[in-house]
Amino acid sequence: MSAGVVTGGWNFVIAAYSITVAVLAIYGVTLITRLRAERLRASENGESR
Amino acid sequence: MPRRYPYTIATALFAIGIYFGLAVTVADQYLHADISLGLPVAARTLISVFSGLIAAVIWLTADDLKSSRRAHALILAGIVLMLIGTWFGLFVAPPEQFMGNVQRIMYVHVPTAWNGLLALTVAFACAIFYLFNGGWKWDARMEASIEVGVLLAFLLCCQGAIWAKPTWGVWWDWDPRLTTTAVLLFAFLGILALRKFVDDPVKRAVWSSVATIIAYVDVPIVYFSVRWWNSLHQLQSNPNTVSKPFWIPLRANAFGILFVMVGFIMLRARIAALRLETEMAPPPILSNEIGEQLGEAV
Numbered sequence: 001m002s003a004g005v006v007t008g009g010w011n012f013v014i015a016a017y018s019i020t021v022a023v024l025a026i027y028g029v030t031l032i033t034r035l036r037a038e039r040l041r042a043s044e045n046g047e048s049r
Numbered sequence: 050m051p052r053r054y055p056y057t058i059a060t061a062l063f064a065i066g067i068y069f070g071l072a073v074t075v076a077d078q079y080l081h082a083d084i085s086l087g088l089p090v091a092a093r094t095l096i097s098v099f100s101g102l103i104a105a106v107i108w109l110t111a112d113d114l115k116s117s118r119r120a121h122a123l124i125l126a127g128i129v130l131m132l133i134g135t136w137f138g139l140f141v142a143p144p145e146q147f148m149g150n151v152q153r154i155m156y157v158h159v160p161t162a163w164n165g166l167l168a169l170t171v172a173f174a175c176a177i178f179y180l181f182n183g184g185w186k187w188d189a190r191m192e193a194s195i196e197v198g199v200l201l202a203f204l205l206c207c208q209g210a211i212w213a214k215p216t217w218g219v220w221w222d223w224d225p226r227l228t229t230t231a232v233l234l235f236a237f238l239g240i241l242a243l244r245k246f247v248d249d250p251v252k253r254a255v256w257s258s259v260a261t262i263i264a265y266v267d268v269p270i271v272y273f274s275v276r277w278w279n280s281l282h283q284l285q286s287n288p289n290t291v292s293k294p295f296w297i298p299l300r301a302n303a304f305g306i307l308f309v310m311v312g313f314i315m316l317r318a319r320i321a322a323l324r325l326e327t328e329m330a331p332p333p334i335l336s337n338e339i340g341e342q343l344g345e346a347v
Contacts, residue, residue: 015211020161023200027200
């Protein structure tokens with residue numbers, strides 16, 4: 001930082017965008033896998049009844 | 050009314066929101082064309098915000114929690130908008146006068162904050178609807194909205210910490226805005242934990258609805274904390290305080306995260322609804338006996 005101006009900082013920008021993409025992508029994947037598992041469980045329960 | 054009508058209306062509202070929020074700005078800055086239909090900036094912003102909000106509410110309430118196709122389409126549209134927003138945010142928008150390139154974090158941080166608070170507002174509305182109506186769909190939607198809201202609040206704290214280090218010199222400060230956001234995150238995380246520990250679906254739904262209404266009190270406190278107390282965190286921005294070149298990445302990401310958030314809530318609500326169906330179904334032996342009795346009766 002010099003004279004009240006933040007210089008550089010691209011590493012922080014890349015970190016923030018990477019965390020955003022990673023968190024959203026991982027959550028999206030867990031949603032799809034959990035939905036598949038729950039559908040499978042529901043269909044197994046339906047058959048057993 | 051045919052089932053697709055609410056989706057058609059919501060899609061039209063999303064299109065209106067994107068037109069006034071994004072397309073008019075792109076046309077103005079890159080094509081030097083005025084397609085604002087003569088509306089001033091404040092009116093365009095209001096139309097954009099409210100049409101987006103109403104569309105999200107229609108999309109969520111019209112969802113029958115059966116098909117995932119529409120949720121996938123919304124998430125895909127959200128990803129496309131976020132790619133556009135990220136491209137403009139990283140490579141097209143100029144660095145800010147004082148914060149330099151670090152300010153580019155705002156293009157994801159601010160939309161995450163807006164949509165995180167919106168997800169928790171949806172949870173609050175679902176809690177009230179459940180307590181008054183008692184429909185299980187509201188319980189499933191509430192669980193989904195809380196989980197997505199917690200995810201966005203967590204992301205918000207991470208992005209904020211990464212921005213705070215180069216600008217404030219610290220990763221975290223017990224500033225009113227940051228503290229109330231942390232309280233919000235842990236309060237709703239506690240509600241998710243509560244839902245895990247209670248087996249009875251009725252008790253779980255009622256207790257978590259009441260807890261959601263109580264925890265939601267913190268949402269307006271988070272929003273107004275920068276005005277009520279002396280905070281390091283800057284005040285809310287508006288089109289008059291944000292330079293025009295910054296509008297496109299901010300708005301594209303805001304709509305992108307909104308679409309992804311609504312799609313995530315729809316998918317997560319489907320998971321909660323399936324789990325509820327399984328929990329509330331009669332045990333196999335009992336259901337076979339009922340089936341046999343019904344067969345005999347027929």
